[in-house]
Amino acid sequence: EVVLTQSPGTLSLSAGEGATLSCRASQSVPNNYLAWYQKRPGQAPRLLIHDASSRATGIPDRFSGSGSATDFTLTISRLDPEDSALYYCHQYGIAPHAFGRGTKLEIK
Amino acid sequence: EVQLLESGGGLVQPGGSLRLSCQAGGFIFSNYALSWVRHTPMRGLEWVSAIGADGKTHYPDSMRGRVTVSRDISRNMFYLQMNSLRADDTAVYYCAKEGPPPFFDYWGQGVLVTVSS
Numbered sequence: 001e002v003v004l005t006q007s008p009g010t011l012s013l014s015a016g017e018g019a020t021l022s023c024r025a026s027q028s029v030p031n032n033y034l035a036w037y038q039k040r041p042g043q044a045p046r047l048l049i050h051d052a053s054s055r056a057t058g059i060p061d062r063f064s065g066s067g068s069a070t071d072f073t074l075t076i077s078r079l080d081p082e083d084s085a086l087y088y089c090h091q092y093g094i095a096p097h098a099f100g101r102g103t104k105l106e107i108k
Numbered sequence: 109e110v111q112l113l114e115s116g117g118g119l120v121q122p123g124g125s126l127r128l129s130c131q132a133g134g135f136i137f138s139n140y141a142l143s144w145v146r147h148t149p150m151r152g153l154e155w156v157s158a159i160g161a162d163g164k165t166h167y168p169d170s171m172r173g174r175v176t177v178s179r180d181i182s183r184n185m186f187y188l189q190m191n192s193l194r195a196d197d198t199a200v201y202y203c204a205k206e207g208p209p210p211f212f213d214y215w216g217q218g219v220l221v222t223v224s225s
Contacts, residue, residue: 035211044215096168097155
């Protein structure tokens with residue numbers, strides 16, 4: 001079973017800055033089958049990135065994903081207050097599905 | 109437009125049972141896998157179960173034996189039967205459509221399940 005470790009646990013940044021969120025897998029993820037989701041309070045998760053670096057439909061290009069094998073990164077540029085949320089990574093290359101514990105992004 | 113609408117949540121006593129439903133629309137239901145995923149502030153997102161496009165069911169070891177997933181293709185309905193519920197099953201439960209590949213591209217709005225006496 002793949003274990004995903006996200007860091008940092010909490011990130012506090014100012015509007016306009018850039019954010020870098022990390023997701024490390026306990027073993028190599030086949031085909032780089034790694035996704036990122038945004039979760040705001042009271043809302044459903046929203047797919048941001050799939051296949052490690054492919055932006056989902058309608059997601060602004062401020063959001064980008066990179067990485068391969070065991071190390072993956074979500075980068076958010078020009079932070080906006082509405083980016084305040086939890087961010088989860090998800091691997092779907094090896095059964096069962098696994099999620100990281102999340103990174104909380106706070107915009108000061 | 110893809111639509112997923114959950115129902116059936118509520119308050120249930122420990123040891124009790126509950127069935128969640130998900131009404132799907134806007135896509136060819138039988139062509140895609142569907143999953144149930146739950147969220148709690150403490151544990152984050154957890155995958156609960158899935159039914160593939162081929163009708164095969166899938167469960168994590170932590171849920172196997174306590175939950176059963178099913179679907180009714182004629183009604184575009186997706187179900188989660190949960191038994192022997194415990195306090196730590198308290199969560200918002202989402203139904204989610206899978207790709208392929210099996211990332212979750214669309215989510216319902218979620219339904220709250222509270223297990224408490």
